[in-house]
Amino acid sequence: MVPLSWYLVLAALLFSIGIYGVLARANAIGILMALELMLNGVILNIVAFWRYRGPTQVSGQMFAIIVFAVAAAEAAVGLALIISIYRRRGTVVAEDVSLLKW
């Protein structure tokens, strides 16, 4: 049996790689990809806790499924926003979209 802590460390690693991508990527779509990595780390954490702490209950998997739904909504709206920005301003570089910057 694999110890629980291995899964937790793997999820933390995935989340941290996602944080690096969100902060360091210049392209907005690259940022969204890194965001997906972070969400995957979170879901992995939830599922590992479900398996090791409450495998007889469904609440852990239920939580993961709701996070899946939110992730799908986030990806759809985020990519639509990026396409809309690209159409109006001709760029997907996050730094160039500074309309609200004072």
Add this chain to the structure above:
Amino acid sequence: MSAQQIVFLVTAGVIVISAALVVTVRNLIHASLWLVITLFAVAAIYVQLEADFLAVVQVILYIGAISILIIFSVMLTRRVMADTGPQRIPQWPLAAVLALLVFGGLAYLLVQVPWPLAPNVDVSDTVLALGEAFVDPNRYVIPFEVATVLLLVALVGSISLALPERESD
């Protein structure tokens, strides 16, 4: 070291390497293909955790829908095959330091805490239990309905956001 642990380590290695490539590779199409590999390996981890339904959902939803959406928007938003300009911001070492700090803190905390574990039972037929819990009025029917409304709003919202502007209004 048991066979399960070896399989876990191999899958984890695939996840870490491909995830690192997702955030570092210059070409965004390549990055999205590495993202697909990462998501597949995460689905393999779900199988090892005996969450079979979630593994299937991961393949269908993440690989089948979200990554395809990402690849489409990469192709829609760049001039043909020309990745000019830097792909990361000048302050990227700071971002790397921050990510390392977050990882160190999380890993230290998660490993240190003595989690009380449930006795190891045989997990089977989670799909049936999940399906019953989703439509049971006393359990998860309200979160289920809220999630469906959220998805509907996201669907309508993304369509209206991505529509081209009309000239008249």
